[in-house]
Amino acid sequence: MEILDHRSLGLVSATLCVIAFVGFASKLCLRPRETSHIPPIIPLAIPFVGHLIGIVKHGFEYLEHLGAKHKHPIFTLQILGKDVHVVNSPDLIMAVQRTPRIYDFSVFATTMLPRLFDLDREAMKLASTNVDHPGGSWNYIVETSRIFHRCLSPGPSLDKMERAALTAILGYLDELAPKPNGVVLDLFAWLKPMMTVSSTEALYGSQNPFNNRPELEQALWDWERDLTRLHLAPAPALLARKGYRARSRLINAMNDYLERRGHETGSDLTKARYQAGITYGLSIPDIARFELGSIMGVLVNSTPTLFWMLTHIYSDAQLLADVRMELSLRWTNQTTAHNGTKNKHTIDITTLRHVSPLLLSIYQETLRFHTHNSSSRMVTQDTILAKRYRLQAGSIILIPGGAIHALPSIWGDSAHEFNPRRFLASSTPHADKMKLRPGAFRSFGGGVSLCPGRYFAATEICAAAAMVVSRFEMVAVDARGERVGWRVPAMQVGRITSSIPLPKGDVRVRVSAREEVGEWRWGFGSGGSD
Numbered sequence: 406m407e408i409l410d411h412r413s414l415g416l417v418s419a420t421l422c423v424i425a426f427v428g429f430a431s432k433l434c435l436r437p438r439e440t441s442h443i444p445p446i447i448p449l450a451i452p453f454v455g456h457l458i459g460i461v462k463h464g465f466e467y468l469e470h471l472g473a474k475h476k477h478p479i480f481t482l483q484i485l486g487k488d489v490h491v492v493n494s495p496d497l498i499m500a501v502q503r504t505p506r507i508y509d510f511s512v513f514a515t516t517m518l519p520r521l522f523d524l525d526r527e528a529m530k531l532a533s534t535n536v537d538h539p540g541g542s543w544n545y546i547v548e549t550s551r552i553f554h555r556c557l558s559p560g561p562s563l564d565k566m567e568r569a570a571l572t573a574i575l576g577y578l579d580e581l582a583p584k585p586n587g588v589v590l591d592l593f594a595w596l597k598p599m600m601t602v603s604s605t606e607a608l609y610g611s612q613n614p615f616n617n618r619p620e621l622e623q624a625l626w627d628w629e630r631d632l633t634r635l636h637l638a639p640a641p642a643l644l645a646r647k648g649y650r651a652r653s654r655l656i657n658a659m660n661d662y663l664e665r666r667g668h669e670t671g672s673d674l675t676k677a678r679y680q681a682g683i684t685y686g687l688s689i690p691d692i693a694r695f696e697l698g699s700i701m702g703v704l705v706n707s708t709p710t711l712f713w714m715l716t717h718i719y720s721d722a723q724l725l726a727d728v729r730m731e732l733s734l735r736w737t738n739q740t741t742a743h744n745g746t747k748n749k750h751t752i753d754i755t756t757l758r759h760v761s762p763l764l765l766s767i768y769q770e771t772l773r774f775h776t777h778n779s780s781s782r783m784v785t786q787d788t789i790l791a792k793r794y795r796l797q798a799g800s801i802i803l804i805p806g807g808a809i810h811a812l813p814s815i816w817g818d819s820a821h822e823f824n825p826r827r828f829l830a831s832s833t834p835h836a837d838k839m840k841l842r843p844g845a846f847r848s849f850g851g852g853v854s855l856c857p858g859r860y861f862a863a864t865e866i867c868a869a870a871a872m873v874v875s876r877f878e879m880v881a882v883d884a885r886g887e888r889v890g891w892r893v894p895a896m897q898v899g900r901i902t903s904s905i906p907l908p909k910g911d912v913r914v915r916v917s918a919r920e921e922v923g924e925w926r927w928g929f930g931s932g933g934s935d
Contacts, residue, residue: 442795444479444490447471456482456489464898465777465805472808479794488800490784493808495815495844500791501782501802502844502852508782508802510854514546520636522694523652531686532695545685549678549695553857556674563860564931566607566672567754570865571929573603578872578927587878587917589886593712593908595916598622600711603865604703608675612667614658621658627651628697629705629903655700659693674699702858709905711866714771716912717823718870719879720891724767724825731763732875737930749926752875754868761871766828768867772848773810774823775896778904780804780850806847806904815845848904868929876922882915 449455459467468491471480478494492498501508515533518524524532532545556562577599581588601622605615615621628635631648635641642649662668668679678699682692718725737751757764782802789795796802813820816827849856856862873879881891896906 442789442793443488444481444794444796445475445477446481446483447475449483453483453485457484460484465779465807466898468779468803468805469777469808469811472805473811479790488797490794490796490800490802491808492802492804493812495809497791497794498804498809498844498847498851501804504788505853507785507788509785510780510782511546517636520641521632522697523656524691524694528687528691528694531691545681545687548681548685550857552674552677552681556672556677557857557861559860562673566674566861567864568929568931569610569672570603570607570861571754571868571931573606574599574865574869574872575927575929577602578876581916582876582918584917587915589882589913589915591911592715592879592914593708593912596712596715597626597708599869600708600865601625601704603869604707605700607861607865608672608699608703609662609667610670610672610675612662612665612670614662614667618658621655624651624654625700625704628655629701652697655697656690656693659696660690663689663693663696702856703861705903706905707862707866709903709907710768710771710775710862711869712908712912713775713905714767714866714870715873715879716891716893716908717771717825718767718874719914720881720893721825725874728763728767728874731761732871735760736875748924749928750875750922751928751930752868752871753930754864755931757864757867757871761867762829763826764867764871767825768863768870769828769846770823770825772905773816773827773846775905776806776810776848777896777898777906778806778847778850780806780847780854804847804851809845809847812845872927872929876919876927878917878919879914882913884913886915888915 447456451458456467459471463470471482472491472493478497479490479492482489482491492501511533515529518532519529534544557566598619601615602613605613609615628648628651631645631651634645635648635652663679668675675696678696679692682695687695718728732752735753735756737753780803782804784796784798784800784802786798787796788798810816811820819827844851849859880888883889892912894908894910894912897909898906
């Protein structure tokens, strides 16, 4: 009998939790069905559980396969007696996003948070009061969402976080630079501590609990890896032991940080989230639990995005040369006296956003090509979507990002290929599609759940990539350290929290300082976010 890896259960866990929450055996499932305008139903190969098996075996790629095969703008899967509507049309996506109270994310949030963050009933009651908006949009969850959007929008708060993150990245890369013969390492494993420290320094400031504590970095990824078991297992302390213990270590570390008033030295985001928790009556241990959401948000997607971006750049010699040429034209140079006369080169992150179009295009194409997320909504009342499709209250909507990103009608015949120049205005008539049809680009979600951290992510990832590419040579090597051809690895699928999948297996590389810039000093500069 085939044994399913727990990572392939990501989508199933979220779907099953919500189905259990609303009661798939309730009257909602038994009442007469209106069939005249419902979206097309994809038949089951195996009655009752056929689509469930497909999702368990293939994760989000199962939805993408069905979308490509049947080519419906929206279709229905019947899973355990519940209608799950899969939306594959940017126009229908926008229709869903325009009416967030009919197509609501809050039920999913309140169902998943207790298992994610180990929250008890009292904490969830305090956090989710009024979650269905009977008296207006106010509660802890809504307030913290507003805080995220306020603090992570362009402005002084975001500038402060970006400076902290890039200072940490520069320090991490400076430690590698002096090694003359380079070092052999696993690329993803090398990037994890850099991105962990940079992102958490941006959040938590001088008392960052992750600083010089690699065991907490490992705990984060152990927890993320076991999230599906933490969702589904009836006894997670036993059946998801590693993730359960890792989460406890993270909660304890954040609780210690807050008890020591560490948040007072942290970002405006961290300070405001703490104050909101106190205002709504949460205890410090519960605020520490909710803080895991911030950590998850800044790390689980930024690290694999940087990995894929660097892999695509270094595996294409012409692309690498073109990116370096573009970046070299934007360096700010000055001569300084530091252990002798040396040149210092500064990469201005504000300039990157405006005058490094190839680097930005690679970043956007990395997100398009590698995104395998799915936005989720609950239909809160009987309704007709786009004046055409009748949806019943209690049904579920899924919007698979990978399926939208693979549509030739939007991205052209090369939709299934990685094209680093796709988003350059002069390269293809499809380059402006993202602007013309916002529902077509799903890496950061959309509507009320549009990721507020997208500005921070773009700066952190693109700046890190620019610094690595400018300073270091990188070649693929085998287990003996011998140079081999680059191989872009396959992607893992099925994780709950990762929109950008992690690589399957190690990618071993030798990293060394570029000879032509080996004696230069480096820095980041910024004129402020905009």
